[in-house]
Amino acid sequence: MIDGLVGGRLFGxxxxxxxxxxxxxxxxxxxxxxxxxDTIFVNVIAFDDDVQRGLLALGDADSVALSGALTPKVWTDKNGLVKPAMDMVAHKMLAAYGSRDDEG
Structure with missing residues (x-):
């Protein structure tokens, strides 16, 4: 497990x-x-109630920063090219609209 911080834009x-x-x-x-x-896609899952509410308040292309446990992986696109990706279990979130974390 890697603890990390990822910043980017919501995709969908x-x-x-x-x-x-x-x-x-x-x-x-x-x-x-x-x-x-280049671009890397981070597949995020959130179990924390505050992080869930924060993510659901965002829309496609909104900026977000998440911290949590990262797992590197790869995927194959429709042309057969192997590309990097990450899976994250998000524990804390920061967005332009304020911060969300498990400490309230």
């Missing part, structure tokens, strides 16, 4: 989901720019 809208145990969580994608000008 955040979605509410329900786990098999009945617990609610929120998922979204964040599009982040790399130093070389």
């Amino acid at each position: 809208d955040a979605q509410v989901r329900t786990g098999q145990n009945g617990k609610r969580f929120v998922t979204c994608k964040v599009r982040a720019a790399t130093n070389d000008g």
Whole structure:
């Protein structure tokens, strides 16, 4: 596990989901720019209620910064090119509209 901070723009809208145990969580994608000008997609999942509310208050292309546990991975695009990506379990959030975290 890597603790990290990711800043970027929401790609699409955040979605509410329900786990098999009945617990609610929120998922979204964040599009982040790399130093070389490429883009990396971060697949975000949030279990914390405050972070969930914050993500759901945002819309497509809104700026957001999230901290949490990162897991690097790769995916293959429709042309067969392998590209980097990240999975994140978000614990805290900062957006242009204020901060959201698990400490209230």
